[in-house]
Amino acid sequence: MIAIAFLATGCSKEPVEVYDPAHDYFSFANTEQFITRHLELDLTVDFDKEQLRGSAILHMERLDPLATEIILDSRGLDISGVSISLADSPMVPAEFQVGEEDPVLGSPVTIELPADLEIASSFMVRLEYATGPDASALQWLPPELTAGGKQPFMFTQSQAIHARSWVPLQDTPAVRITYKAVIHTPSNLLAVMSANNNPLTPRSGEYEFEMPQPIPSYLLALAVGNIFFAPLGEQTGVYTEPEVLDASAFEFANTQDMLDTAAEMFGPYQWGRYDLLVLPPSFPYGGMENPRLSFITPSLLAGDHSLVSVIAHELAHSWSGNLVTNRTWRDGWLNEGMTNYLESRLMEVLYGKERVDEENVLGYKELLLNFDRIIPERQALAPPFPSGDPDDFQGTIHYHKGQLLLQYLENGFGREIFDEFLASYFDDFAFQTITTERFLDYLDENLLKVHEGKISREQVEQWLYKPGLPDDAPKPHSESLDRAAALAIAWTQGEVQLDEIPVAEWSPQAAVHFINSLPASLSEEQLNELDSAYGFSDTRNAEIGRTWFIQVAERQHRPAYEKLEQHLNRYGRTRLVAPVYRALAENGSDLELAREMFTNARASYHPITIAKINTFLLPGTE
Numbered sequence: 001m002i003a004i005a006f007l008a009t010g011c012s013k014e015p016v017e018v019y020d021p022a023h024d025y026f027s028f029a030n031t032e033q034f035i036t037r038h039l040e041l042d043l044t045v046d047f048d049k050e051q052l053r054g055s056a057i058l059h060m061e062r063l064d065p066l067a068t069e070i071i072l073d074s075r076g077l078d079i080s081g082v083s084i085s086l087a088d089s090p091m092v093p094a095e096f097q098v099g100e101e102d103p104v105l106g107s108p109v110t111i112e113l114p115a116d117l118e119i120a121s122s123f124m125v126r127l128e129y130a131t132g133p134d135a136s137a138l139q140w141l142p143p144e145l146t147a148g149g150k151q152p153f154m155f156t157q158s159q160a161i162h163a164r165s166w167v168p169l170q171d172t173p174a175v176r177i178t179y180k181a182v183i184h185t186p187s188n189l190l191a192v193m194s195a196n197n198n199p200l201t202p203r204s205g206e207y208e209f210e211m212p213q214p215i216p217s218y219l220l221a222l223a224v225g226n227i228f229f230a231p232l233g234e235q236t237g238v239y240t241e242p243e244v245l246d247a248s249a250f251e252f253a254n255t256q257d258m259l260d261t262a263a264e265m266f267g268p269y270q271w272g273r274y275d276l277l278v279l280p281p282s283f284p285y286g287g288m289e290n291p292r293l294s295f296i297t298p299s300l301l302a303g304d305h306s307l308v309s310v311i312a313h314e315l316a317h318s319w320s321g322n323l324v325t326n327r328t329w330r331d332g333w334l335n336e337g338m339t340n341y342l343e344s345r346l347m348e349v350l351y352g353k354e355r356v357d358e359e360n361v362l363g364y365k366e367l368l369l370n371f372d373r374i375i376p377e378r379q380a381l382a383p384p385f386p387s388g389d390p391d392d393f394q395g396t397i398h399y400h401k402g403q404l405l406l407q408y409l410e411n412g413f414g415r416e417i418f419d420e421f422l423a424s425y426f427d428d429f430a431f432q433t434i435t436t437e438r439f440l441d442y443l444d445e446n447l448l449k450v451h452e453g454k455i456s457r458e459q460v461e462q463w464l465y466k467p468g469l470p471d472d473a474p475k476p477h478s479e480s481l482d483r484a485a486a487l488a489i490a491w492t493q494g495e496v497q498l499d500e501i502p503v504a505e506w507s508p509q510a511a512v513h514f515i516n517s518l519p520a521s522l523s524e525e526q527l528n529e530l531d532s533a534y535g536f537s538d539t540r541n542a543e544i545g546r547t548w549f550i551q552v553a554e555r556q557h558r559p560a561y562e563k564l565e566q567h568l569n570r571y572g573r574t575r576l577v578a579p580v581y582r583a584l585a586e587n588g589s590d591l592e593l594a595r596e597m598f599t600n601a602r603a604s605y606h607p608i609t610i611a612k613i614n615t616f617l618l619p620g621t622e
């Protein structure tokens, strides 16, 4: 066990013994002294230079009357000037300094309050700046990497700590801001943001936005491209390139229904509209819960609504994450685990228990597999010390172990009581942040003690602070998946023929489980037989493809390598490609081949995806 940890921050290489869970070790900002309430952006989107350029005005308050130095986060920004003013007086230039760059955190920007403002309790700080060539939040896509192939596209991905690479600000979820923005683009392109997009906005090259609800910086988002809109419901719609607009509107047709159901279950939807933006394939995640406008991977366009649990997930973040926000990235399970739980509740109402059981079993299997790869200290939901890059967080722990804890609580207290607890949790902490420890106290006071004798604080602490799963953890179970697994075995034992197993009629989740249940020893002929019976190598379903090609790589099934490479070129979502590279790299003979395939495909990937794949392909980077 680590008794004393080194914080992985550039600002402190000292061993830290007392860890303050409310402090964000992933930000330089001195938020106890100054706090931002509102942001005004005026940015020009320059596709030629691959640069955002303009100004940010931070409306700040001084919390500590003696403080005279503001520290902001930045990464790779070229800041050309800083000025400060009281509410309606003219701006005066301020001294500032950009500190040494830390590889994970970027650089602190230290701004001196001019002497005559030292008594002010609120003021505006204006920074003129341009983004750097490797801004970690930005991806600039040439036309050939878009659906239409004619116009460029750019998008941001600010979570976890990338907002600082396109806006100088206090980049911590502990601070919430409202914002306004003016975005200048080429006049034939449309800009959209995590704000009040108006579906009827004419294309003009100048777009104005307003976000009246206060949000943490990781939810700041912008995308610009040849984007069009299709309505899905009264309050919902989808933005994307015209080439995939119909397919997107078809796939996500039930979004309004999802929204209405979610609001009925979890409390009022507090954000106005809920739209989707379907991005080009390089978008590194399944989805990103940017408020009012979830960013979505096009790999969900399976043609049969089978992957819409990702939409349910991003929508559910409108409560868990966007409304009640993890205080720091160490508390990420409160965002993701709670959201996975809400996602499953929503999916149960909309698609039935069988589908949810299937998805829960698949998540559980991923969790069990991952326990083998994760050191015990990192298996806790809230590890004792934050370290490393928050992008390398242990996703499966946050998502699936977090979800199981909430399921455990539901099982312990009954759905009705637990739902009441959740409703008051969202209400009491709306537009606030929460640490794991505060959650524990709140849970203790409002649930554990109120219904004493069911689940103890110590039992919950075991989930939060100990590795693995407690013995009494729920074990997801799905009859349809059990049947799929049994048939996989029965076929290998010659008890049934493939044409007697209607995999094509099953849910994709059952097909995934079928593939994963095949025993280690299958001959090349058997794998060929499977592929020709079910067409796994040609599937349109990204999750089936992912599962199949991981198996293909692990088993070194070379006849399918050409199709495997096509899979790696077709998709950019990290989840769909990185594990396939990993399986090749770890199968004992194909590391070089994996590197070659990566060399060919990497121009189409996002830097986050590239970094992940590199951990498998480059020695010593993990």
Ligand code: BES
Binding pocket: 159, 160, 284, 285, 286, 287, 288, 289, 309, 310, 313, 314, 317, 336, 391, 399, 575
């Ligand atoms: N907020 C996450 C994506 C994220 C996590 C970005 C951590 C940066 C750092 C998003 O809501 C998410 O969880 N996406 C999942 C969806 C899935 C769990 C349904 C994804 O991308 O796979």
Ligand code: ZN
Binding pocket: 313, 317, 335, 336, 339
């Ligand atoms: Zn999420």
